[in-house]
Amino acid sequence: QVQLVESGGGLVQAGGSLRLSCAASGNIPSIATMGWYRQATGKQRELVATITSAGNTNYASSVKGRVGISRDNAKNLVYLQMNSLKPEDTAVYYCNARFWSQGYWGQGTQVTVSS
Secondary structure (H helix, E strand, C coil): CCEEEEECCEEEECCCCEEEEEEEECCCCCCCEEEEEEECCCCCCEEEEEECCCCCEEECCCCCCCEEEEEECCCCEEEEEECCCCHHHCEEEEEEEEECCEEEECCCEEEEEEC
16 A cells, blocks of 8 residues: 655745655555645646656756755655745645556645745
8 A cells, every 4th residue: 555645844935945755655666756746726736846766857847947856765755845935836735656557646735835
């Protein structure tokens, strides 16, 4: 059984930084692509960033240059470092694991950026 638990969200002023963490447990193979998605109120869930098992990263254009995704396979952790935060970054951020055509989600962590 796969479990993803996000942490690190909170309230931050515009221009500030946050680092989100995702603790993964269960039968997650090292080949899994890990990612962060977000969903703002009234909007669809959207990609923020992904990282493959080989360390290849992909970012949404809206966050490129401000956000960095990384993973620690030994500790089964995935991080999302967010800098220069904007009010439009306010959303619930979800961790995602994808492997063998299956996708798994965490419960999400709220990020609120005040202007």
